[in-house]
Amino acid sequence: MSSRALVGLLVCAAALVPANAQQKKRVAVMNFDYATVQSQVSALFGTNQDIGKGIADLLVDQLVSDGSYSVIERKALDKILAEQNFSNSDRADATTAAKIARILGVDAMIVGSITQFGRDDKSTNIGGGAVGGQLSRFGIGGVKKSQSSAVVQITARMVDTSTAEILASMSGKGESSRSGTGLLGAGGSAAGAAGAALDMRSANFANTILGEAVTKCVADLARQLEAKAGALPTNVAPISGLVADVSPDGTVIINVGSKAGVQKGQTLAIKRQVRVVKDPATGRVLRAIEDPVGAITITDVDEQSAVGKFSGGGGPAKVGDAVSNSK
Numbered sequence: 531m532s533s534r535a536l537v538g539l540l541v542c543a544a545a546l547v548p549a550n551a552q553q554k555k556r557v558a559v560m561n562f563d564y565a566t567v568q569s570q571v572s573a574l575f576g577t578n579q580d581i582g583k584g585i586a587d588l589l590v591d592q593l594v595s596d597g598s599y600s601v602i603e604r605k606a607l608d609k610i611l612a613e614q615n616f617s618n619s620d621r622a623d624a625t626t627a628a629k630i631a632r633i634l635g636v637d638a639m640i641v642g643s644i645t646q647f648g649r650d651d652k653s654t655n656i657g658g659g660a661v662g663g664q665l666s667r668f669g670i671g672g673v674k675k676s677q678s679s680a681v682v683q684i685t686a687r688m689v690d691t692s693t694a695e696i697l698a699s700m701s702g703k704g705e706s707s708r709s710g711t712g713l714l715g716a717g718g719s720a721a722g723a724a725g726a727a728l729d730m731r732s733a734n735f736a737n738t739i740l741g742e743a744v745t746k747c748v749a750d751l752a753r754q755l756e757a758k759a760g761a762l763p764t765n766v767a768p769i770s771g772l773v774a775d776v777s778p779d780g781t782v783i784i785n786v787g788s789k790a791g792v793q794k795g796q797t798l799a800i801k802r803q804v805r806v807v808k809d810p811a812t813g814r815v816l817r818a819i820e821d822p823v824g825a826i827t828i829t830d831v832d833e834q835s836a837v838g839k840f841s842g843g844g845g846p847a848k849v850g851d852a853v854s855n856s857k
Contacts, residue, residue: 554597554598554599554600554759555599555600555637555638555759555762556599556600556601556602556634556635556636556637557593557599557600557601557602557636557637557638557639557640557688557762558601558602558607558630558631558634558636558639558640559586559589559590559593559601559604559607559639559640560586560607560621560622560627560630560639560640560641560642561580561582561583561586561618561621562581562582562583562585562586562621562622562641562642562643562644562684562686563582563618563621563622563641563642563643563644564580564581564582564643564644564647565618565643566643566644566645567581567644567645567646567647567648570647570648571647571648573648574648574713574714574740575714575728579727579728580728581644581647581728581730582618582621582644584728584729584730584731585644585684585730585744585747585748586604587604587730587731588730588731588744588745588748589640589748589751589752589755590604591731592748592749592752593752593755593756596752596756598755598756598759599755599756599759602634602636606634607630607634610630610633610634611630614629614630614633616630621641621643622641622642622643622687623641624641624687624689624694624695624696625694627639627641627689627694628689628690628691628692628693628694631689631691632691632692633789634791635790635791635793636691637691637762638688638689638690638691638697638762639688639689639691640686640687640688640689640755641686641687641689642684642685642686642687643684643685644682644683644684645683645684645685646681646682646683646703647682647683648680648681648713648740649678649679649680649681649713678707678708678709678713678739679705679706679707679739680705680706680707680713680739680740680742680743681703681704681705681743682703682704682705682740682743682744682746682747683701683702683703683704683747684701684702684703684747684748684751685699685700685701686699686700686701686702686751686754686755687699687700688755688758688762697758697762698758698761698762700751700754700755700758701751702747702748702749702750702751702752702754703746703747703750704742704743704744704745704746704747704748704749704750705743705746706739706740706742706743706746707739708739713738713739713740714738714739714740730744768854768855768856769786769790769791769792769798769853769854769855770786770790770852770853770854771784771785771786771790771792771852771853771854772784772785772849772850772851772852772853773785773800773847773848773849773850773851773852773853774835774849775849776840776846776847776848776849780839780840780841780845780846781837781838781839781840782800782826782837782838782839782840782847783835783836783837784798784826784835784836784837784838784853785834785835786834786835786836786853787831787832787833787834787835787836788831788832788833788836789833789834792828792831792836793828793831794828794829794830794831795827795828796827796828796855797825797826797827797828798825798826798828798838798853798854798855799822799825799853799854799855799856800822800823800824800825800826800840800842800845800847800851800852800853801820801821801822801823801851801852801854802820802821802823802844802848802851802852803818803819803820803852804819804820804821805818805819806818806819807819820852821844822842822844823842823844823845823847823848823851824840824841824842824843824844824845824847825840825841825842826838826839826840826841826847826853827839827841
């Protein structure tokens, strides 16, 4: 291959990278509902633990690691949930999920329920949340000299942001067995306290039989979700704002930001209202006629505003011009 052909091939390959990156679907993962297994959770740990949040965190880690989706940060999601007075009973509700998804500007929301969590053997001696002796250092374990088996099962759904339609449904399952220890017994030595908040990301939990079952279940679910990435439709959240400031060098500030779905690198149209058409009988405004001015390519975004560079032949932009992602 000639050097010129090689350079051309590399240029083409480089050009494809951003295009592929832009094709990633944006998703968010809601905390899973675990009402069905809450009594088992309390029995295992000696107190109620939010395993739905823990498993959601693990699933986010898996999806980010795979790279098939662009996953919304948990902090951003938690903030919106707090602002919307989100309750635990809403965790698996498709309508609530669609509402949250529209605010976040994602293509789909992942919701689900934990349907099985705990032991899968005939023994009843599994330990509790405040056992003493050697395993008191874990705060969450018991030992028995027989075979212990753990099973975890989750159902998950991908919810369309605009219609609350279920785009895909799947079920993940994980099992693990070991002899000579209980579901929460492990060979580590990290200290813990009974009743403390459970960290399902910790190595101490992952090394238990139950932790192994959780890891397998989440990995199974993540593989199924990754397989759906290519078929997921892209939902473009409508963006509508105004030019708030224009600098002589062509820098434009608009009055909408990430909370409205604006993203860094995005190009938005700038239009200017030239006249208003009214109903001659009632005087009601029928429509506003706008002329294209140009476009703004976003270079920086915060929650309430965004900054970008103006381009186009109808400029310069003016304060009050309309900004949108519609053509």
